Amino acid sequence: MDEFTRNLIVRRWETMLEAVNRLGGRVDPLIxxxxxxxxxxxxxxxxxxxxxxxxxxDVLLTFSRSVEFRWFLPDDYRLPAEFRHIFCGDCHWSIESIEMSNEGKEHWIKVVFPDPSDPYDAVWHDVLAVQDVGNGDYLAIEIRANEPNPVTYLSHDDGEGHGLKLGEDFKDFLLRWSRLGCVGAEDWQWLPFATADGSLDPNCDLATSYRALIGAQI
Structure with a gap:
């Protein structure tokens, strides 16, 4: 990853945390x-x-081995109806946690999603988990082909975001997600920014409105 892209992503993270802090929300430090x-x-x-x-x-070798931060909007802060499920942002991944996330993913496959011929189960197969969402879901990278390797949402409980394409590859994912201040990571917080074809669009009209409401110029 080149220096410009690294700095752009970090600055977006910092800007989002600053915006949440101005609103009186809780901010866990960016590491x-x-x-x-x-x-x-x-x-x-x-x-x-x-x-x-x-x-x-490439991200691990040229950007960071570990990134972590969280933010939470104030309990009494109310967004318009289209954003009513958004309350936090949670970005945490590391070279150490990837292994643990995949152990968890493999357990779900073994116990609940064993059939790669089933359309729902298939989303769980041939992927590398990179972030544990914390509710049984995962953010994962498809490894079915060489390149590109899109980032996909894995839901364990019929979540509407199951299979949502979050980025063309991990770098593209970081660029898209950082533009949204790393909202989530539960799927229902991503959905306002999902397109009809099941992709994440940080440049859609709702994303622009969301950034303006939060006060984050990212």
Whole structure:
């Protein structure tokens, strides 16, 4: 990832946290650790038994090995009806947590979603989980083909966002999600910004309105 893109993403995160802080919400500090080493990445790949998607590998090696921050709107802050389910943002992924997320994902596959021929189950197969949403859902990268490797939402309970395409690859995902201040990560917080074809659009009219309401010029 080039320096301009790295700085752009971090600045968007910082701007969102500043906006939430002005509203009187809760902000957990932004932590962006240094990049991983090649040895770190190769060790993770050995433990996972698969190569990392190219964009994820590049982000870990040239941007950060671990990112973490959260924000919460004030309890008494009310957004318009179309945004009524939005209350927080949660971005946390690391070279360490990827392995744990995939262990959790594999458990769901074994117990609940074992059939790759079933359309719902199939979304859980041939993907690499990168973030545990915290409610049994995951953000994951498809590894069914070489490139691109789109980022997809995995819902464990028939969530409307199941299979939502969050980005063309992990870098594109970070660019899109950062434009929304990393809202979520539950699927129902993403849905106002989903297109009819099941993709995330941070440039849609609702996204523009949302940024204006929060006061985040990102």
């Amino acid at each position: 962006v650790e240094p990049p991983a080493t090649k040895a770190d990445v190769e060790s993770l790949e050995r433990r996972l038994g698969t190569s990392l998607p190219a964009a994820l590998r």
